[in-house]
Amino acid sequence: xxxxxxxxxxxxxxxxxxxxxxxxxxxxxxxxxxxxxxxxxxxxxxxxxxxxxxxxxxxxxxxxxxxxxxxxxxxxxxxxxxxxxxxxxxxxxxxxxxxxxxxxxxxxxxxxxxxxxxxxxxxxxxxxxxxxxxxxxxxxxxxxxxxxxxxxxxxxxxxxxxxxxxxxxxxxxxxxxxxxxxxxxxxxxxxxxxxxxxxxxxxxxxxxxxxxxxxxxxxxxxxxxxxxxxxxxxxxxxxxxxxxxxxxxxxxxxxxxxxxxxxxxxxxxxxxxx
Amino acid sequence: xxxxxxxxxxxxxxxxxxxxxxxxxxxxxxxxxxxxxxxxxxxxxxxxxxxxxxxxxxxxxxxxxxxxxxxxxxxxxxxxxxxxxxxxxxxxxxxxxxxxxxxxxxxxxxxxxxxxxxxxxxxxxxxxxxxxxxxxxxxxxxxxxxxxxxxxxxxxxxxxxxxxxxxxxxxxxxxxxxxxxxxxxxxxxxxxxxxxxxxxxxxxxxxxxxxxxxxxxxxxxxxxxxxxxxxxxxxxxxxxxxxxxxxxxxxxxxxxxxxxxxxxxxxxxxxxxxxxxxxxxxxxxxxxxxxx
Numbered sequence: 001x002x003x004x005x006x007x008x009x010x011x012x013x014x015x016x017x018x019x020x021x022x023x024x025x026x027x028x029x030x031x032x033x034x035x036x037x038x039x040x041x042x043x044x045x046x047x048x049x050x051x052x053x054x055x056x057x058x059x060x061x062x063x064x065x066x067x068x069x070x071x072x073x074x075x076x077x078x079x080x081x082x083x084x085x086x087x088x089x090x091x092x093x094x095x096x097x098x099x100x101x102x103x104x105x106x107x108x109x110x111x112x113x114x115x116x117x118x119x120x121x122x123x124x125x126x127x128x129x130x131x132x133x134x135x136x137x138x139x140x141x142x143x144x145x146x147x148x149x150x151x152x153x154x155x156x157x158x159x160x161x162x163x164x165x166x167x168x169x170x171x172x173x174x175x176x177x178x179x180x181x182x183x184x185x186x187x188x189x190x191x192x193x194x195x196x197x198x199x200x201x202x203x204x205x206x207x208x209x210x211x212x213x214x215x216x217x218x219x220x221x222x223x224x225x226x227x228x229x230x231x232x233x234x235x236x237x238x239x240x241x242x243x244x245x246x247x248x249x250x251x252x253x254x255x256x257x258x259x260x261x262x263x264x265x266x267x268x269x270x271x272x273x274x
Numbered sequence: 275x276x277x278x279x280x281x282x283x284x285x286x287x288x289x290x291x292x293x294x295x296x297x298x299x300x301x302x303x304x305x306x307x308x309x310x311x312x313x314x315x316x317x318x319x320x321x322x323x324x325x326x327x328x329x330x331x332x333x334x335x336x337x338x339x340x341x342x343x344x345x346x347x348x349x350x351x352x353x354x355x356x357x358x359x360x361x362x363x364x365x366x367x368x369x370x371x372x373x374x375x376x377x378x379x380x381x382x383x384x385x386x387x388x389x390x391x392x393x394x395x396x397x398x399x400x401x402x403x404x405x406x407x408x409x410x411x412x413x414x415x416x417x418x419x420x421x422x423x424x425x426x427x428x429x430x431x432x433x434x435x436x437x438x439x440x441x442x443x444x445x446x447x448x449x450x451x452x453x454x455x456x457x458x459x460x461x462x463x464x465x466x467x468x469x470x471x472x473x474x475x476x477x478x479x480x481x482x483x484x485x486x487x488x489x490x491x492x493x494x495x496x497x498x499x500x501x502x503x504x505x506x507x508x509x510x511x512x513x514x515x516x517x518x519x520x521x522x523x524x525x526x527x528x529x530x531x532x533x534x535x536x537x538x539x540x541x542x543x544x545x546x547x548x549x550x551x552x553x554x555x556x557x558x559x560x561x562x563x564x565x566x
Contacts (some may be wrong), residue, residue: 010376018366019383026386026439028409029398045412087295092294100285106293113304115554117502119523120547123314123530123540124307127321134507147303151298177288206391209505213531224393228509231397245394256389262383263389264449 033057033243040239056243063233063240066247068219069226076138076222077204080145081197088148088196089189092155097167107156122213129214138222140214143205151196158192159185184261196260202263205252211235223248306428308547314540321534331541340517341525341542349520352500354436355443359496360489363444367451368481381452385445392442399438400425403510425511428518435506435519443499447492454488455481494557498550509519524548 031041032055035049094100095107125144126135134140140174151214162185208224221229227248234240256263277468318325335341368380387395392435402409403424411421424434458481466476484491504523507513513528522530523546530539 008374011369011372012376015369015374015380018369019380021442022384023386025395025398025402026390028402029394032401032409040407043407043412043415045416087299088312091293091296094286094289098286098289098292099283100287100289103289107295109305110297110300112554115498115550116304116308117498117523117546117550119502119504119526120543120550121304121307122309122526123536123543124310125303126531127310128302128307143299144303147301148296149300152293177286178292181292192386202389206389206393208391208393215497224391227391227397228393231400231509236407238404238407241397242401245397249390251392252389252391253386256386257382264381264385 004069029242030246032239033246035239037237037239040237056237056239059237059249060230060234060240060244060247064226064230064244065221066223066226067219068130069221069223070251072138072220073205073223076142077201080142080204081200083146083187084148084151084200085196087146087194088151089155089186089192090181091152092157092192093159093185094164095152095156096159098177110149110152113147114153118144118209122209126213134214136215136217136220138211138215138220141207141210141222144210144214145200145207148200151200154196158189162188194259195265198259198262202252296310299412310541311540311547314537315544317537317540319536319540324537327537331538332544334538335541335545340520341522343517344520344522344525345545347519348501348503348523351432351436351439351503351521352497353520354433355439355500356493356496358440359447360492362440363492364451364485364489366444366448368477370452371455372449383447387442387444388446390442392470392505393509395438395442399434399441400510403434409535420559421517426515428515431511431515431519435503435510438510439500439503439506443496447496450492451485451488454485458484490557494553497553501549501553502546522549538564 031047031049032052034051036053036055037048039049095103129135129140129143132140132143134143147223166184167180170184175183206224206229208222211222211225212228215225218229227244230244231241316326316328318327318330362469366476370377370384374380385446391554397414401407405421405423405426408424410424414420414422425431462480462484463476466480471479502523503521507519507521507524508527512521512525522542526539526542528539529542531534
């Protein structure tokens with residue numbers, strides 16, 4: 001018994017060490033942000049900065065229009081989530097509950113969309129965005145995120161677990177299929193809504209590829225693109241860079257720690273799709 | 275044939291209306307662009323003038339030393355990331371599955387890198403890797419080890435990119451493995467215990483075979499993600515030093531959006547697509563027997 005206990009303690013210590021090692025990059029990102037410009041240029045290795053110095057944050061703040069970029073990211077992410085959820089849940093319900101010709105084929109074609117790398121369709125997407133007059137707006141990226149086979153798939157899987165009796169009861173009450181979805185299914189969808197909000201939200205918020213292609217002016221930058229461009233403007237000021245990287249990560253990290261249950265469950269179900 | 279047999283099934287045509295919005299977006303933003311890319315690959319197009327040039331782009335890209343090299347780099351990157359990602363995330367999952375104090379906290383923290391953006395992670399690692407001011411070289415300096423050009427030495431740069439990628443995907447993949455582990459019925463281990471199997475034997479005889487579907491899934495997804503690698507390379511090395519880390523996706527970006535050779539880039543995009551689809555087909559062929 002005591003031997004078991006001791007091995008548990010040893011294992012715990014072992015895991016702590018692994019974790020510390022694993023998070024070293026994050027640690028250095030955070031502490032470097034507190035170093036002064038002089039400390040950065042000093043040679044030699046130091047674990048910690050001499051003092052908690054916020055100059056890097058102040059300097060990084062001055063270098064770009066972060067509030068604008070933040071606002072752009074927020075507006076874009078929320079719009080994409082709202083549109084995606086409203087269209088994907090409905091489609092997921094149709095695939096899960098309604099019988100229609102070609103449903104299997106249509107569904108499989110949709111799933112194949114999951115395998116298509118963004119870079120292989122980016123050129124036509126760019127042409128489409130340009131011809132729609134959405135080039136150099138956040139909406140240019142947004143419409144590219146709207147295609148979400150994963151959302152339809154997860155919604156379908158979710159609705160398949162609902163008992164059939166729900167539909168029958170609703171039909172007896174004279175609900176149409178769409179009415180059944182709106183009055184019965186949708187109110188019971190909190191879990192899937194949380195899951196999709198988080199998976200889609202993380203993806204859109206963190207992406208920089210589409211904004212890189214679809215925007216040019218500074219005022220239309222998203223946060224990630226702004227961060228990436230900031231790298232070019234302050235190559236040697238690693239403390240500023242780390243401050244910017246830390247600050248821009250903060251919203252997501254806070255969200256993650258306050259809703260980690262949904263994050264973990266959500267992304268786990270996303271992975272287990274086939 | 276349809277007329278011969280009277281079906282009792284009632285079709286809901288309203289379903290088409292319900293899937294229409296999702297499908298419309300999917301068709302216009304994914305399906306049409308696939309065909310469009312294929313079409314553009316037979317043209318010379320700079321966003322203004324388009325000329326049909328047949329297979330010329332394909333002839334050209336396969337004579338383009340840089341593109342051929344980029345395929346090699348992509349394969350190299352895949353080889354560097356695939357096995358470490360799978361082995362390390364499996365081991366991590368097994369460790370995280372063991373009941374210890376603070377299990378939830380461990381899982382949360384190991385998972386953290388997955389929610390950080392590629393840009394932030396690449397900036398952070400860019401600093402770690404920096405030859406002069408970087409943390410890694412400074413640390414190695416304590417032991418008198420000479421500076422390594424993590425991102426500036428053509429022979430090392432891709433390895434550096436791969437290490438960062440493995441680091442970033444470890445938490446996520448181990449959570450997938452964890453889900454797989456939790457689906458293994460406990461009686462298998464109990465039976466093995468009674469038969470006197472050691473922990474190591476149990477791992478190789480029960481855990482690994484039972485995880486086969488999960489492992490296969492992760493294998494395929496890692497393969498696909500590795501082949502489309504772009505962000506890490508773009509931010510960390512910009513394809514350099516001396517093009518040593520340029521990948522297929524990076525070449526598509528460069529030719530398409532830096533040189534505006536849209537037809538040429540489309541041909542490269544088609545090659546990328548064909549590679550990914552081949553991997554997917556292999557998935558359906560050989561991975562079909564494992565479900566979940």
